[in-house]
Amino acid sequence: MSILRGIDPSQLEAVERHLQKGLEAWSVKEPLTLEQWARDNFYLSAESSYVEQSWTPWPFQRAVLAVMSNDDVVAVDLKKSARIGYTKMLLASVGYNAEHRRRNQCVWQPTDDDAEDFVKSELDPMLRDVEAMRAVFPSYLARHKDNTLQQKKFIGSMVRVRGGKASKNYRRISIDVGYLDELDAFDNDIEKEGAPDSLAFKRLEGATFPKFICGSTPKLKGFSLIDTRFTLADERFTFQIPCPQCGVRHALSWGGKDEPHGFKFERDDAGNVLTVFHMCPHCTFPLAQSGYLAAAEAGEYVNERGDTWLRADGKFTTPAGESLPAPRHIALHVWTAYSPAVSWQQIVNEFLAAYAKQLEGDDTKMKAWVNTTLGNAWEGEVERTDAEELKQRAEPFPLKHMPRDCLLLLCAIDTQDNRLELAVWGYGRGGRMWTIDHRVFFGNPAQQDIWMEVEEFLRTQEYSHASGRPQRIYATAIDSGGHHADAVYAFAHRLKALRVHAVKGASGRERSIENGNSRVSYRWNGKIEKLGPVLWHVGTNLAKDRFQSRLEVAAPGPGYVHLSADLSAEWFKQLAGEIRATRRMAHGTETRWTPTRKRIEVKDCLTYTIWLEERLDLWAPRKNRWWDELEVQVQPEDDLFSYSMDSRETPPVSKPATTRMAPPQIPEPLASAPTRVDSRETPRKEDDFGSGRWSSRL
Template identity: 25%
Template sequence: MRQTLASALLEAGEQFNPPRVIPSAEWIETEFYLPAESGVINGLYDFYYTPYFLGVAAAIDDPETYEIDLMKASQIGWTYFMIALILKLVRCSPMPIMALFAKEGDGKSFHDEKLVPTVLVNRPVAKLMDVSTAKKAGNRWNHKSFPGGFLKLVASNSPGNVKSTSSVGFAAVEEPDDTSDNVKGQGSAIGNLEERLKRYPGSKLLVGGTPTIADLSKTERRLKQTDMRVLPIACHDCGEKHVLDFEHINWLYADKDQPAHEIYGRALPETAYYACPHCGSIWDDYQRKENVRNTVFKAVADGDPLKGWVRTKPFAGRAGFMELNELYACLPGTTLADIAREQLAAEKLAETGDMTGLIKFVNQKRGRPFQYQSDLPDAEKLAERCEEYAELTVPAGGLILTLTVDVQHDRIALILRAWGRGEESWLVLWTEIAAETSTADKKDPVWAELDRYLFGVYRQSKGYTLRVSAASLDSSDGQTNDAVYHYVRTRKKRFNKLLAIKGSSNVDAEILTAPRKIDLNTKATKASKYGLQVYMVGVTKAKDLLHERLKQTGSGPGRMHTYKDVRSDYFEQLLGEIKAPSKRHGGKKVYQKKASAKVEALDCEAYAIHLSRYLRLHLKQPADWDAIEAGLMQTDLLAEAEATPITEQQPETVPAATKPTAPQGKPASLADLGRLMNGDD
């Protein structure tokens, strides 16, 4: 009875005494237990199997560090280490905690399969945080209360889950590459989570993920903003250190008189070994793991605050851990032979054109983003091709002008492009105009400025004057399309080839398809309320064609030309997307924006190709182009002698465009010329 009373008093006293500050690594290896469900390794946690996480634990404890990012392989024991950090907070430093998952199902699986079994074997934590599924206040599967805080599990595809919590002291993100970027127009889930952390003094963010595609990966993007630490491992023979790399895995080959394996060929993956790049010493699996352990444990014994990790960039509060591939794994079951088999199988599949296995291998085994090899010239090479002609001046070959506009919340981006024989084209202008486009205010200065470009007169180097033949405005954004529809409707009488467009989500959509007719018997769309038909642009095929044209050099059909003084961001924006497999599109390759890239120039150029199809420029014959040029000369002599070029006009004096309609063949009059230039042939 006395013993029971003493235990009760001791336990009650612990509730009133402030918890002792204990390093995370020390608490984990003395207080944290792995459940039987974790696999072969269970019971008291031992960094013998995950020595590389000692550096992460040290970063968690560092008061100067507010964010920790890991770009890692998939089988290194990450999830249970993350749970250990969470339970340590519940036990020693209670606060509001949030864990973010890509989808609700991911969070539910984490709760049922890992969190609950782990809490149950860690009894001191289980006494504080009830993980049963009984329906009572503060204890749902996605919300666990404990004295001084709570643990909330949220899904990235429901922004309200994050926003309903005012502040968070510690947050963990599982697989950031799979999280939603912009749900219901409320921004990215991770961005919303970061806002909650800002409201809690001393908060920390832990992000761990396996990367996907280079330049698209959110994991990679976050890592580049850190000090990008690596873990060099010492060789047991020469003592020299290097970052473990799959390039140093080797294997033997069967003799030529032996039959080749269906997948591996003459390679013998079971003979795989690791070779030190400094001395050539051969490491087997035991030596590989021992070298990792010995390197880290020696760093700890020597008092290294980073526990063997080395910064490759300056530290500014964000600790990043990279190159944490499967060669570092010290868990049972990871072998060089298995790695070799998977690599050979992935490479064999890639020879058939199926890159899925190789992508998975690079992401999940090497812990690196997969780099698609593009045959497109880079931005620097494209810039070297720029030509000596002035902005807003049409070179000699340009005979038809198009204007395309991408509408953003705070600006509009526009491209004027001149077209000639064989769809050879010249950039006449790439620019952006600051604006507030979320309202349809017809007095907004940006629309008057756009009028100046739409209805302007442009000089061609042979002395002709040109007007825009067709123009389009992107109306994809639900917050700006009112303004777009208002602009298009109110200019239609003056310019009947002014289109409201949207990019099609169908990756197989043709560049040009006829718009749906307005049906008054069905539920009206926002566009139909304005009396408009919206053209859907097959942006995937348009960008495919654009990329093919960017590869071409010199002059001739399909070539694209650019003036020397084009704005410096033009080429970077043209290359701002990568065509890669998308889970959202069933694994089909779609264009995806690179991390932090702007792509308005790319979108405008894709829309320009759509307008060239709309004007049927690809169907025009040499005689048609000759007739257009002859007509321009006639127009210049008869009608445009006193026209003011766009560079000298004021918005108030922009002349109205001639209404075009259209015959075939050589133009007999100015009206016939207008019809031919506008593609009604």
């Protein structure tokens, strides 16, 4: 006999409903990517769309959505034009992380007014029209403290919306997902506390799955925050389609009048644009916009080298489909030609109108077209250094050797997550410079071993001089930026007798190359040192300006920079890896150096070497006698090889010359110095930056 006999069926149904409702708290939803969630749930609201309707992502949007929800990717940067649907992708991500993942979020807009407008015209309509949000946002129609212009409190999470001009808007916030919308419209330095992306990213510390998303139309080259982030990303991707004729993938590019690929158009006698094609860079096949729309379904995001593909599901693979680990920081570039909502004929007409104005001397429309249509930064007053030109002026002198007139050795160290890069520059009178050495010490800077190797190098390394007297490094500057500041502070504090200085690039407006200092504390190997070393702030732009002016010196002599022909091609590319851009401000002009490639450790080391010469006050008139005595010590004018002089001997100097700096001498090893002899004392050939195999190890 059934135990349910005699029970009202309606009561059983009620019990089942209550059990299901009670167990929902322990239920786990089937994981979805953002792209899948958006297809099922997202809706285009009337207030923010030309057509109110359900949303089907365009082909180039699918992988962007998917990677925005890939937990293995920490940072996603989208350098974009207008009209590619970025705001819709951002809104979909906000809804997805609130409803599907229950994660705390913050959206930063450039100003408070922008933040308020974003909530009223974008966020509130999305919360109203996407039905899935009502289950986690019961206050969506109510005037309630959980539903304000600054925050929306969901069941299990919260989203905040802040303006980006005040530093207070980056404090007291702990989030899992951060968004910076229109990054280039933010101030570059928020109330002298740092860049907005740096301040915002700090709010994700401690998150289990941190996600940081920046999107922006770039503005001025050299001052563009999104352009800088794009350059520094681990991988950079473009959306590439297969050519209908040759089958080879390529990205859409504007090209140019003298370029065989890119956009080409025909006009009638009246100047009206009749047809527009995109020429394949591999076979020059003319592709119409209708052909692109058909091929876009087979499009994939491909990195610059062509060996990594970003699929529509957010996974990274080889071209053959084999899985690859996800990069921590990726960047994507998308411009208006990819959008089905804009005709290619319209793009060309806008260009022709801007070009006509430019011929009249007004480049404002062309600047807007480059920014908002091509999605590229406008290059105004920009100065470049060409790597090939630098290589051509190089001289046939060997590395690790001091030519005559080179009297002093200064060293700079750049800190990376898997290595320390060390550059040694030689100095002579009047700011004359020589490339002497560049070493790479591979290892984890969080471990003691690599620091012991570098310490041994600084204590013992000697360089031969043309006079026959070996010389050692006089002073060192080491970068404390990045993830290993405490390790750098401990190293500089321990080796202060060797004149090792902890340095960091100054933020905000620079007063001078030696841009102030502060005493720092640190924790290293379980030890806390409250009175640590002095951290010196470097006016990096001013230091790079000084070096650039020296590069313009045409003949050997004071201020001339001597480059060794033994250095690798990569070394020269890194030295030339920045541009100097100038913009007009209310108070005058402002100059900024901005990287054009990810790796510029050579330039960074050089910058800190320039700071060292400033800190040591090498060019003060009172140092003339100091240079005289140094020259006598290093390369006396009598018989250079008639006797042996101990390089540790310090020549007599006048008291004024020794108030800040004594002439170079080889330091005696301290008792705490490591006594073991390591193979890094004479680095292996593959560890030498000048070798061709160096870049293959990175």
